[in-house]
Amino acid sequence: MKVIAINGSARKDGNTAIIIRKVFDVLEEFGIKTELIQLAGHTIAGCRACYACMKNEDRRCAIVGDIVNECIEKMSAADGIILGSPVYFSDISANLKAFIERAGYVSRANNYLFKHKAAAAVMAVRRGGAIHAFDTLNHFFHLNQMFLTGSTYWNMVVGREIGEVENDSEGLANMRNLGENMAVLLNKLRRE
Numbered sequence: 089m090k091v092i093a094i095n096g097s098a099r100k101d102g103n104t105a106i107i108i109r110k111v112f113d114v115l116e117e118f119g120i121k122t123e124l125i126q127l128a129g130h131t132i133a134g135c136r137a138c139y140a141c142m143k144n145e146d147r148r149c150a151i152v153g154d155i156v157n158e159c160i161e162k163m164s165a166a167d168g169i170i171l172g173s174p175v176y177f178s179d180i181s182a183n184l185k186a187f188i189e190r191a192g193y194v195s196r197a198n199n200y201l202f203k204h205k206a207a208a209a210v211m212a213v214r215r216g217g218a219i220h221a222f223d224t225l226n227h228f229f230h231l232n233q234m235f236l237t238g239s240t241y242w243n244m245v246v247g248r249e250i251g252e253v254e255n256d257s258e259g260l261a262n263m264r265n266l267g268e269n270m271a272v273l274l275n276k277l278r279r280e
Contacts, residue, residue: 089274090121091206092162093170096184100128103212103253104172107245107263111170111210114267120274123162127183130155135189141197149190156190160201163191168206168274169234171225175244178217180224188228195232206273207234208266211244212253218244237273239266 093112097104105126112122132154140150147164148157163169171188173180180188195201209225211218222242229236243266245259246252253259 089119089167089278090123090165091115091168091170091270091274092159092166093122093124093172094159094163094184094187095124095126095128096171096173096181096187097126097212098128098181098183099174099250100126102174102250103245103247104174104210106251106253107210107212107259108170108172110260110263111208111267111270114264115271118271118275120168120271125155125159125162127155127181127187130183132156132183132186132190134186135193141194145198147194147198147201149194151190156187159187160191160194164201166205167277168208168270169202170208170210171228172210172212173221173225175211175213175217175221178220180221185224188225192228192231200233203233204277205234206237206270206277208237208270209243210263210266211242213244213246214248215246218242235273235277237266237270239263239269
């Protein structure tokens with residue numbers, strides 16, 4: 089089994105990557121392979137509403153030259169998907185929003201590519217707005233008929249400067265619980 093995580097942060101290896109890796113640590117303890125894809129350094133345009141994906145049904149976005157189609161392919165092959173973002177103005181990053189617009193249309197155009205996969209959203213937040221950002225990603229998962237993985241609290245960890253999330257013991261425990269819950273869900277789905 090494998091879980092792919094897309095880190096929507098503009099900071100490579102920042103707080104969002106740190107908390108995704110906390111979830112990965114637990115998944116790997118259960119023997120689940122993991123891969124982190126970071127959007128930092130990539131420019132992703134939003135959906136152009138050209139609907140070529142609906143016409144072509146080829147599991148690809150018609151916009152080329154960026155990382156989106158590579159990510160869609162990896163997400164389609166994975167058993168579980170984690171989307172992570174810092175909270176910017178009470179929502180996810182612009183790159184991740186553009187990504188989910190395009191990936192979501194491609195998924196729906198191709199009989200819901202991500203259907204029945206385990207999914208989890210994680211947020212790195214300085215103070216507020218995480219619930220709205222969390223909802224944005226969970227709506228993407230729901231629209232794609234995915235199974236949401238929860239934890240003991242909303243999947244967020246507090247910290248602004250790189251590494252500050254390591255000081256949020258409750259948030260880190262939440263990430264550990266999330267990893268365990270996702271591993272259990274993936275194992276149950278595999279048996280079905």
